Amino acid sequence: MDKLVIGGVELKSRLLIGTGKFSSKKIIPDVIKSCETQVVTMALRRVDLKAKEENLLEYIPKDIILLPNTSGARNAEEAVRIARLARAMGCGNWIKIEVISDNKYLLPDNQETIKATEILAKEGFVVLPYMSPDLMAAKRLVEAGAAAVMPLGAPIGTNRGIKTKELVQILIDEIDLPIIVDAGIGRPSEAAEAMEMGAEAVLVNTAIATANDPVNMAKAFSFAVKAGRIAYLSKLGPTKQYAQASSPLTGFLNEGEL
């Protein structure tokens, strides 16, 4: 399969996963292995370097790219502070910007996200901003130096699928950076749908973490993402309003006068 390039790094896997919401941290290495993901996000605020057993980083293999997120940030300034802390703590220079000042639906604040992206991109971070799908905001994120754009498919944690489909499609069509659908994907078929639409990757957490069998669910997502990508590259046939018979009844009209 073709490779995804983010921040100059080639990735074989187009499935990014989150580490929140699992019933135990101990299951995370198996989940990572079963879906072969290469990028794993985690809330920096949950990283505890002091406690070995409770330190999430201990459960993420060393060859995985860490994508710390700024969850908890209410504005650009706080997101920037968290990002700098992440780098200082040895989590690398990839950062997922999450600026949420709405605790009711947990919807991102695009304006503050753009500000944080601009500051952090200048400081050499590979910035992946989580956003509400909006074309103008996405264009500004490109200008601000984002490495990819991560629109939500539905409010985080809802498992409702790609409810923002029309808007995400516009981003896929118009934005030159990789579009990674983040939040809302509840089942593998929806991950495949995002990939068929032309998304470069998807990020899944709740749907895997809260499944009865997270390890196998992760594998299912991995297959779905691959299937969706192959389908996209193979160019789907056009959809039609009416059935088209293989032996048409009016074909004789095209054959000239009898």
Added chain:
Amino acid sequence: MSFYNCYEKFKNFDYDSFFEKVTESDILRILNKNKIDQYEFLALLSPVAENFLEEMAQRANILSLQHFGKAILLFTPMYLANHCINQCAYCGYNINNNIKRKKLTLEEIEKEAIAIASTGLRHILILTGESPKDTPLSYIIEAVKILKKYFDSIGIELYPMTEDEYKKIIEAGVDSLTIYQEVYDEEIYDRVHISGPKKDYHFRLDTPERGCMAKMRNVNIGALLGLNEWRREAFLTGLHADYLQNKYPDVAISISPPRIRPHAGCFEDVYPVTDKNLVQYMLALRIFLPYLGITISTRESAGLRDNLIPLGVTKMSAGVSTEVGGHSTDDKGEGQFEISDIRSVEEVKEAILSKGYQPIFKDWMHI
């Protein structure tokens, strides 16, 4: 506008005749809705809804998993002092109670912090009684400076302060405010708060809002269950949380449903609140406010706490002592109330894991 305006709307509300009109089909209809309103929330608190606790639990479980996952944040309270100038009928710290009073020195605070931090806990909640002479703001700020060295998140459960005082306390490193109204019913409030500054109903009612205005990250509210008919207090607590969440979307709002526990002094005038009632309250809240945090303390028994986990709990206390200096000194000040779940942090952690949930020790950092 204050939450008092919302409270006033329901001050003379006829709860009994509302509950009489709620039918079983109303409950089923409400449980199939995506978002429910105030009156539908109240219907879920009705006696009729008791017949649908399993259905409510299924719904609450799904919402909780979606929004919070299989994770429970652990914290513990640290009692700094038990001096109090209030005379509250239901509280062990009552000024008239002849209990051993104590205030931790800064050295003792550090010792206590080291003892608690050694259990792995990273979130702490500091408490005092209300006594500006013994525990002024300056003392609290000194305490916070010490605690910052050992903990990633510091909450306060102190006497009500002004917005400016909260700003100073946030500046020092506090991120969470817990302040209970105790009882929303104004008349009962006046009756049980016999004397002292706590008698000011309005100042207390607006305290969580002052915390929000000062930009606290988390604000935790609640009614002390048992001081009034629980369905009414549960309803008003939910409305208060909804009011704050709508007005201050950048603050994470949570509630605690504490039930009155035995304490020094005696208070007999307690309304019953059964385990079943407590469960109904939690479920109705989760369905009404899916993103609301719910905190369960060690006032509840180990067995009940474990069973409540999948119903929407997001935060639990563990390894608790309500005594001043209870973790590190022999010379302890008397506790506020008797706890029920006496397990250690390690035991609570294992219990959460065995329920298929992940105990979280750290969910914040000073930034």
